[in-house]
Amino acid sequence: MKLTITKADRLKAKPDDANLSFGTSFTDYMFNMDYNPQNGWHNPRIEPYASIDMDPATMVLHYGQGVFEGLKAYRTETGGIQLFRPGDNFKRMNNSSRLLCIPEIDENFALQALKELLNIEKDWVPSAPGTSLYIRPTIIATDPFLGVRASHTYRFFIILSPVGAYYPEGFNPVKIWVTRHHVRAVRGGVGEAKTPGNYAASLYAGEQAHKQGYTQVLWLDGIEQEYIEEVGAMNIFFVIDGKLITPILNGSILPGITRDSVIALAKMWNIPVSERKIGISEVMDANGSGKLDEIFGSGTAAVISPVGEIKYGDQVITVGGGEVGPMANRFYQELTDIQYGRTKDPAGWIESI
Numbered sequence: 001m002k003l004t005i006t007k008a009d010r011l012k013a014k015p016d017d018a019n020l021s022f023g024t025s026f027t028d029y030m031f032n033m034d035y036n037p038q039n040g041w042h043n044p045r046i047e048p049y050a051s052i053d054m055d056p057a058t059m060v061l062h063y064g065q066g067v068f069e070g071l072k073a074y075r076t077e078t079g080g081i082q083l084f085r086p087g088d089n090f091k092r093m094n095n096s097s098r099l100l101c102i103p104e105i106d107e108n109f110a111l112q113a114l115k116e117l118l119n120i121e122k123d124w125v126p127s128a129p130g131t132s133l134y135i136r137p138t139i140i141a142t143d144p145f146l147g148v149r150a151s152h153t154y155r156f157f158i159i160l161s162p163v164g165a166y167y168p169e170g171f172n173p174v175k176i177w178v179t180r181h182h183v184r185a186v187r188g189g190v191g192e193a194k195t196p197g198n199y200a201a202s203l204y205a206g207e208q209a210h211k212q213g214y215t216q217v218l219w220l221d222g223i224e225q226e227y228i229e230e231v232g233a234m235n236i237f238f239v240i241d242g243k244l245i246t247p248i249l250n251g252s253i254l255p256g257i258t259r260d261s262v263i264a265l266a267k268m269w270n271i272p273v274s275e276r277k278i279g280i281s282e283v284m285d286a287n288g289s290g291k292l293d294e295i296f297g298s299g300t301a302a303v304i305s306p307v308g309e310i311k312y313g314d315q316v317i318t319v320g321g322g323e324v325g326p327m328a329n330r331f332y333q334e335l336t337d338i339q340y341g342r343t344k345d346p347a348g349w350i351e352s353i
């Protein structure tokens, strides 16, 4: 397939590196590709960033048939640009697509197209500490049709957005609320797919958390409301009695690439790590017996997010004295050092542009 490139007439003014927020400004170009049953995925093109003109009956607007990904391009100290495990994002996108009845893309071609786009947009990769260029690959169902079925046509696009440091005031613990009333995903559902409906389904509980002064929701399993799944848009880790534990992937948890990287680093460092079912009562009991050392989330946006407090029913517990724990700190430092090229890549995770 031949990638065509259309130049923009004029370029946007770039935002100041020091004042970037998240997801508000977008670069000059985007990647687009279409699917129909006759031609498969076709017409790959890089063109000026533009609105998508849609029929109001477009299927994704009504039934949410879509998938997306999230990754970042990092500026190294020597001015280079690098990606962290990007092939895994396109692989996961195809896994999500299978669950949503969306035709799969050629993962290698998508990665090449992304690299091409980043080459054109390299000046948009910010260099202030902690900043990066956020990358959002997305596929949407585009048939203008009101019946419920899988669409016959799709659009795949990639947009880029320069983003600020996640921790502008330093690496700080967050407070999370464990809901017993809402569920994010259930066994047999689409919890392991990055698909819009999962996020729509999480908003109501998120607002309940915010009203009580908590930043994120910790989700329990949808059947027994006991086993821990994940937190907000992050996977979760517990350090109990020196051992690292994370919920095993069960189909309703999003298989995070950061999660996988934490597990891999723990193994390299000989830290005992297990992927298994872990109940909220086990966590509360561990706290009661003084064995709950740390809790932290993992995800592309924050990398590692230490948890300082959790609320479950009317019990409120402080974790690790409300401070950042040594494990959270070690994983955060190592992962960010790898991503920004400050340390050697231990596992073939980095791809340079």
Ligand SMILES: *Cc1c(COP(=O)(O)O)cnc(C)c1O
Residues within 6 Å of the ligand: 070, 194, 230, 232, 233, 234, 235, 254, 255, 256, 257, 258, 259, 298, 299, 300, 301
């Ligand atoms: C994206 C995401 C994660 C984290 O995945 P990473 O690949 O580590 O960024 C975790 N949970 C949910 C629900 C997500 O959407």
